[in-house]
Amino acid sequence: MPLVNDLGLRLDGRKYDELRPIKIEVGTLEKADGSAYIEWGKNRILVAVYGPREVHPRHLALPDKSLFRCRYHMAPFSTEERKNPAPSRREVELSKVIREAVEPAIFTELFPRTGIDVFIEVLQSDGGTRCAGITATSLALADAGVPLRDLVVACAAGKASGQIVMDLSDIEDQKGEADVPVAISPRTGEVTLLQMDGILSGEEYERALNLAIQGCKMVHELQKEALRTKYSVAQAEEEELEKAEEEEATQK
Amino acid sequence: MAEGDYSAGKNTYREGNRFYASLVGLSNVAGRTIYVVALRGCYMPVPGDIAIGKVIDLRLGGWIMDINAPYAAILPTSEAFGRMFNSRKDEMTDFLDVGDLVVAKVVAFDRTRDPVLTIRESGLGKISEGHIVKINPTKIPRVIGRRGSMIGLLQKETGCHITIGQNGLILVSGKNPEDEAAAIRAIHTIEQEAHTTGLTDKIAQLLKEKKVIEH
Numbered sequence: 001m002p003l004v005n006d007l008g009l010r011l012d013g014r015k016y017d018e019l020r021p022i023k024i025e026v027g028t029l030e031k032a033d034g035s036a037y038i039e040w041g042k043n044r045i046l047v048a049v050y051g052p053r054e055v056h057p058r059h060l061a062l063p064d065k066s067l068f069r070c071r072y073h074m075a076p077f078s079t080e081e082r083k084n085p086a087p088s089r090r091e092v093e094l095s096k097v098i099r100e101a102v103e104p105a106i107f108t109e110l111f112p113r114t115g116i117d118v119f120i121e122v123l124q125s126d127g128g129t130r131c132a133g134i135t136a137t138s139l140a141l142a143d144a145g146v147p148l149r150d151l152v153v154a155c156a157a158g159k160a161s162g163q164i165v166m167d168l169s170d171i172e173d174q175k176g177e178a179d180v181p182v183a184i185s186p187r188t189g190e191v192t193l194l195q196m197d198g199i200l201s202g203e204e205y206e207r208a209l210n211l212a213i214q215g216c217k218m219v220h221e222l223q224k225e226a227l228r229t230k231y232s233v234a235q236a237e238e239e240e241l242e243k244a245e246e247e248e249a250t251q252k
Numbered sequence: 253m254a255e256g257d258y259s260a261g262k263n264t265y266r267e268g269n270r271f272y273a274s275l276v277g278l279s280n281v282a283g284r285t286i287y288v289v290a291l292r293g294c295y296m297p298v299p300g301d302i303a304i305g306k307v308i309d310l311r312l313g314g315w316i317m318d319i320n321a322p323y324a325a326i327l328p329t330s331e332a333f334g335r336m337f338n339s340r341k342d343e344m345t346d347f348l349d350v351g352d353l354v355v356a357k358v359v360a361f362d363r364t365r366d367p368v369l370t371i372r373e374s375g376l377g378k379i380s381e382g383h384i385v386k387i388n389p390t391k392i393p394r395v396i397g398r399r400g401s402m403i404g405l406l407q408k409e410t411g412c413h414i415t416i417g418q419n420g421l422i423l424v425s426g427k428n429p430e431d432e433a434a435a436i437r438a439i440h441t442i443e444q445e446a447h448t449t450g451l452t453d454k455i456a457q458l459l460k461e462k463k464v465i466e467h
Contacts, residue, residue: 033292033294034292051294051322052294052322053294053322054322054323054324063364107265107274111322111363112363112364113322113323113363114322114323142275142276143276143292144292144293144294145275145276145290145291145292145293145294145390146275146293147263147274147275148274148275149265149272149274187272227276231276231291
């Protein structure tokens with residue numbers, strides 16, 4: 001069965017340049033310093049941020065900047081077949097690439113000798129968890145009040161049944177020919193994560209990369225929206241308050 | 253956030269001629285400086301701040317304190333004894349032991365070294381009674397209010413003595429538990445509704461209602 005039909009529609013009815021439905025929530029967890037929850041297609045991912053705080057064990061602390069640690073973990077019930085909860089080779093790798101994708105956006109030099117810890121829990125996975133994880137991580141960091149240069153955002157593109165498509169689902173990832181996850185810093189357009197699994201021609205790669213970047217920009221809008229929803233109330237009220245204060249001052 | 257002839261203030265950074273906010277907050281302009289008031293964040297000590305801390309360890313040089321910051325603070329022994337500490341004559345635990353709570357003042361901090369505290373001023377020292385309320389440090393200015401209006405109101409209406417630590421910890425000590433409970437409730441309300449207009453009036457109303465019910 002082809003992954004893309006004659007009409008150019010994919011198994012879930014999307015066109016080649018459409019994202020799966022995305023829902024993002026900021027500040028989901030009470031106890032964490034910052035948190036975010038993302039639903040990206042059938043992916044369900046929860047991200048918690050702690051810090052800047054003291055590093056334990058102490059000897060890991062860096063004298064000139066904050067130590068940024070990241071743990072990507074899939075819950076045993078997140079996949080079709082039970083996943084062993086112990087960190088797998090894949091999870092260790094993803095923790096590393098997510099860390100390296102997000103770290104350039106953080107002002108780590110503002111908090112020397114401290115640590116910032118990120119915990120990414122995949123509750124349900126459906127392909128593209130690293131991208132969803134990165135997207136939610138930058139929001140959780142913003143929610144924790146960690147100074148950021150930008151909100152890093154990620155999206156994948158790839159090739160399924162001979163077609164270059166955006167945001168691969170689980171089946172397209174497994175049965176398709178190639179997968180190219182990309183993370184960018186949307187303000188500058190810098191690429192912080194670029195991986196490729198599978199085989200693409202030079203021209204196809206170019207198209208996939210551009211499609212992924214296009215996807216990133218779309219997700220970035222949703223990211224900003226999520227932050228605004230959480231904090232807009234405060235913003236509006238603060239402005240009102242300031243106005244009132246000004247009026248008070250002029251009356252005097 | 254802005255573009256042009258400004259200088260980058262707190263929580264902002266510039267790139268070429270453009271200015272950006274580095275965290276979620278409310279942007280402001282004072283003169284030609286652009287700054288952002290943070291809505292979330294951790295406490296960063298500033299010399300002169302009052303901070304409420306907990307003793308977590310004893311060292312020869314002093315007590316190590318948790319002041320709710322990314323850095324553990326040190327309270328030197330000389331602060332407590334007023335002279336050089338003599339480990340033969342003096343017992344550090346007689347003065348402060350692990351778990352004790354202290355109102356202290358930050359005297360030095362520059363991120364390369366841990367903050368240093370002092371307790372040699374009036375109003376500072378070991379806490380012997382009262383309740384500690386912990387809130388987000390970014391909300392502390394709201395609890396104090398404009399020119400101390402909010403804190404003044406709280407103290408007047410509840411009859412409690414309230415010490416505010418800039419690190420997000422607040423000490424409430426009153427004559428009876430009911431007063432303290434009222435003050436704590438009010439503080440939590442302030443934290444939750446930190447950015448609503450007419451908050452001082454709202455709290456005044458809240459506290460008055462409580463009184464009527466109690467009497």
